[in-house]
Amino acid sequence: MITTQNAPASTERLSVNPPNRLLYGPGPSQVHPRVYQALAKQVVGHLDPYFFEIAQGVQKKLRTVYGTTNDLTLAISATGSGGMETAVSNFVDPGMKVALFSAGFFADRIGEMAKRHGGNVVRFEKPWGEIASDDETRDFIRRERPSVVAFVQAETSTGAFQPSKAICEAAHEVGAIVIADCVTSLGAMPVEIDKNGIDIAYSCTQKGLSCPPGLSPITVSPRAVERLKSRKQPNRSWYFDLKLLLDYYEGKKYHHTASASLFYALHEGLSLIEEEGLENRLERHRQANREFVKGIERLGLEMHVPADHRIWNLNTPRVPQGVDDAKVRAHLLQKHGIEIAGGFGPLAGKIFRVGIMGPFATTEGVNFFLDRFEEALRESGYRR
Numbered sequence: 001m002i003t004t005q006n007a008p009a010s011t012e013r014l015s016v017n018p019p020n021r022l023l024y025g026p027g028p029s030q031v032h033p034r035v036y037q038a039l040a041k042q043v044v045g046h047l048d049p050y051f052f053e054i055a056q057g058v059q060k061k062l063r064t065v066y067g068t069t070n071d072l073t074l075a076i077s078a079t080g081s082g083g084m085e086t087a088v089s090n091f092v093d094p095g096m097k098v099a100l101f102s103a104g105f106f107a108d109r110i111g112e113m114a115k116r117h118g119g120n121v122v123r124f125e126k127p128w129g130e131i132a133s134d135d136e137t138r139d140f141i142r143r144e145r146p147s148v149v150a151f152v153q154a155e156t157s158t159g160a161f162q163p164s165k166a167i168c169e170a171a172h173e174v175g176a177i178v179i180a181d182c183v184t185s186l187g188a189m190p191v192e193i194d195k196n197g198i199d200i201a202y203s204c205t206q207k208g209l210s211c212p213p214g215l216s217p218i219t220v221s222p223r224a225v226e227r228l229k230s231r232k233q234p235n236r237s238w239y240f241d242l243k244l245l246l247d248y249y250e251g252k253k254y255h256h257t258a259s260a261s262l263f264y265a266l267h268e269g270l271s272l273i274e275e276e277g278l279e280n281r282l283e284r285h286r287q288a289n290r291e292f293v294k295g296i297e298r299l300g301l302e303m304h305v306p307a308d309h310r311i312w313n314l315n316t317p318r319v320p321q322g323v324d325d326a327k328v329r330a331h332l333l334q335k336h337g338i339e340i341a342g343g344f345g346p347l348a349g350k351i352f353r354v355g356i357m358g359p360f361a362t363t364e365g366v367n368f369f370l371d372r373f374e375e376a377l378r379e380s381g382y383r384r
């Protein structure tokens, strides 16, 4: 059932009493009730044997959702941007050439971080909503011969999904390693780290994994670990230094005070995925995307991204002519407690960003949303 009652009941005596919301935006997504229960459990210390037991469980379960056997797989104490900074700071050194595929806001954030770490960033750009073709990725990498290649698998600012395989093959041909942003794809679309040959991937907890924000799962291939070991200079970022983080999670030596509560939540979120089965979960998101698109087209709207490279869990229907997207969003929030997002940058006012993820990626979740979306469009003056 689609209800805000999934959230813990409000308690008069607490100083916080958040409004009821149905999270249909690009993230955070709706948190499963079992994850809330896990969050409320007793905090243990960050060096407690129980904490390490949970952290190791998280590592093991992350390998499954990432589709990898990488030893170096763990959750960074930070949001998705912290995972991005971990990837960049450990693998981009001053003067290093970084080939960046850019077709949206988050790719540009990787570029900005890489520059700050001294990287020489060369860009292959496409308009927001498009992807680079296999031929384009190969040509660019072969021409530039970079040390690091970076791209965003699911670009949340546009709704486009960039395939990984051709990028990884060309990168390895020229001796580069590949950083992939899987912030929106993990847990909802096939990220397939080992199958694609991705060397470093990072994600977040608040989208496809349906947990609260605060941790960033990262995984690093043996090839990239070799690079890490051969670094001459220590990482300029102390907090995100993977060598120090390994001393903590494997050597059990204090590094920072990790949040036991967030680890419990992630452990529970990943257990829910395990119980459902990763394949079933991905298929559920694919199906929900199909149903969403059909419903959107029935309403007379168009999707911004062509069918063959859409993100399943983050939909970007175009705002119809004459409709103010802010009014539609305000109606949904004020009348139904439904959060969605608008576009930004070149897509400001042009697209809606609707997340159909986790518990809402069902026929019921899609129809519940579409009924209210149609009402909001009509209230905002939309006529077919």
Ligand code: PLP
Binding pocket: 027, 079, 080, 081, 082, 084, 106, 152, 154, 155, 156, 157, 181, 183, 184, 204, 213
């Ligand atoms: N990368 C992508 C593709 C994202 O969608 C986001 C956030 O939405 C980020 C990176 C940054 O993640 P966070 O906001 O958790 O720091």
